[in-house]
Amino acid sequence: MAGGKVTSPTGTAPDRYVYYPGTEELGADEIRVIACGTGMPTARRAQAAAAFVVELGNGDKFIVDIGSGSMVNIQSLMIPANFLTKIFLTHLHTDHWGDLVSIWAGGWTSGRTVPLEVWGPSGAGEDMGTKYAVEHLLKAYNWDYITRAKEIAVRPGEINVHEFDYRGLNEVVYEENGVTFRSWPCIHAGDGPISYALEWNGYKVVFGGDTAPNIWYPEYAKCADLAIHECWMTADQMMSKYNQPAQLALRINLTFHTSAQSFGQIMSMAQPRHAVAYHFFNDDDTRYAIYEAVRENYKGPLSMATDMMMWNITRDAVTERMAVSPDHAWDVAGPSEHLEPDPDRDPVYTQFILDGRLDVDEANAHWVQEFMARNGLTAEDLGLGG
Numbered sequence: 001m002a003g004g005k006v007t008s009p010t011g012t013a014p015d016r017y018v019y020y021p022g023t024e025e026l027g028a029d030e031i032r033v034i035a036c037g038t039g040m041p042t043a044r045r046a047q048a049a050a051a052f053v054v055e056l057g058n059g060d061k062f063i064v065d066i067g068s069g070s071m072v073n074i075q076s077l078m079i080p081a082n083f084l085t086k087i088f089l090t091h092l093h094t095d096h097w098g099d100l101v102s103i104w105a106g107g108w109t110s111g112r113t114v115p116l117e118v119w120g121p122s123g124a125g126e127d128m129g130t131k132y133a134v135e136h137l138l139k140a141y142n143w144d145y146i147t148r149a150k151e152i153a154v155r156p157g158e159i160n161v162h163e164f165d166y167r168g169l170n171e172v173v174y175e176e177n178g179v180t181f182r183s184w185p186c187i188h189a190g191d192g193p194i195s196y197a198l199e200w201n202g203y204k205v206v207f208g209g210d211t212a213p214n215i216w217y218p219e220y221a222k223c224a225d226l227a228i229h230e231c232w233m234t235a236d237q238m239m240s241k242y243n244q245p246a247q248l249a250l251r252i253n254l255t256f257h258t259s260a261q262s263f264g265q266i267m268s269m270a271q272p273r274h275a276v277a278y279h280f281f282n283d284d285d286t287r288y289a290i291y292e293a294v295r296e297n298y299k300g301p302l303s304m305a306t307d308m309m310m311w312n313i314t315r316d317a318v319t320e321r322m323a324v325s326p327d328h329a330w331d332v333a334g335p336s337e338h339l340e341p342d343p344d345r346d347p348v349y350t351q352f353i354l355d356g357r358l359d360v361d362e363a364n365a366h367w368v369q370e371f372m373a374r375n376g377l378t379a380e381d382l383g384l385g386g
């Protein structure tokens with residue numbers, strides 16, 4: 001064709017097959033799920049431990065599991081801290097709740113004004129349940145709690161625990177604003193671990209807790225729109241790359257986790273619109289053997305999850321993409337009040353430490369006076385020494 005001059009466009013591309021957080025409106029009848037941790041207890045830069053962020057078209061947001069290292073990925077979504085307060089734990093292994101302290105303290109310092117709300121299962125004994133775990137976590141972090149409560153504010157440091165019976169079979173553990181969470185047991189190293197199904201607007205998203213294959217998952221995850229379930233590395237990979245002895249590599253695949261072949265069988269029974277395999281190190285030299293093992297028993301739609309993989313769920317389709325988010329994410333301010341520190345808190349300084357303050361008044365005077373005048377602050381607001 002002669003003469004036609006093709007001009008290189010300078011506008012925006014219509015569809016880039018990636019998700020940039022904060023740039024897409026969520027449809028009123030749509031769900032967005034973002035994997036913020038998909039790996040192992042030994043969290044690595046490429047993959048943190050288990051965490052999923054769920055956003056619903058009605059505005060509700062939830063975190064399901066918050067494993068070690070996952071907070072950096074959650075943070076990169078730039079969702080204001082006040083909107084990420086509802087956390088559902090499948091069980092109390094660190095790779096599923098190790099970063100609860102990170103969101104607790106991180107949100108506290110960056111504008112969250114309300115307590116965290118944590119849902120999680122009971123255990124065989126009182127000392128094996130979520131309530132015990134969170135209460136003692138707060139005791140372990142007492143210094144952190146006391147000092148932030150004194151300097152920042154009290155309320156964001158509170159954690160309200162909603163513990164439920166791990167033995168419930170598809171029982172409702174949360175019901176609010178048209179959203180239901182149900183739970184059922186897992187078989188994983190001892191009583192306590194559970195799986196969740198989130199139901200909203202006729203959709204069902206299932207978050208499988210760590211488990212050996214159990215009879216409940218295929219039944220209660222039946223025909224879910226998105227069915228997430230652990231899928232283990234092969235026994236050979238557990239030996240050659242994860243340094244495990246043969247007996248453990250075998251037992252881990254069969255007695256307290258789920259082999260890739262078992263994952264395939266479970267999904268062919270559950271028949272979800274889309275299956276998600278996770279909880280393995282997803283590398284070029286691991287994923288294909290795991291994938292082929294899944295395919296021995298399951299031919300349906302499948303994602304081999306890695307961190308920042310995300311899914312849009314609509315009536316028409318379940319779409320997998322990758323989220324692309326900044327390494328330098330700041331906290332984004334939501335609608336929030338400015339809280340005051342508690343004036344009645346005991347001083348956490350002794351006079352011995354206070355006497356160690358270096359006099360830097362002169363070095364700072366020029367900006368401090370200007371800043372205080374501009375923001376209407378008085379010497380009392382500075383509160384030095386108390």
Ligand SMILES: [Zn+2]
Nearest residue numbers: 091093188210
């Ligand atoms: Zn576990």
Ligand SMILES: [Zn+2]
Nearest residue numbers: 093095096210
């Ligand atoms: Zn785990």
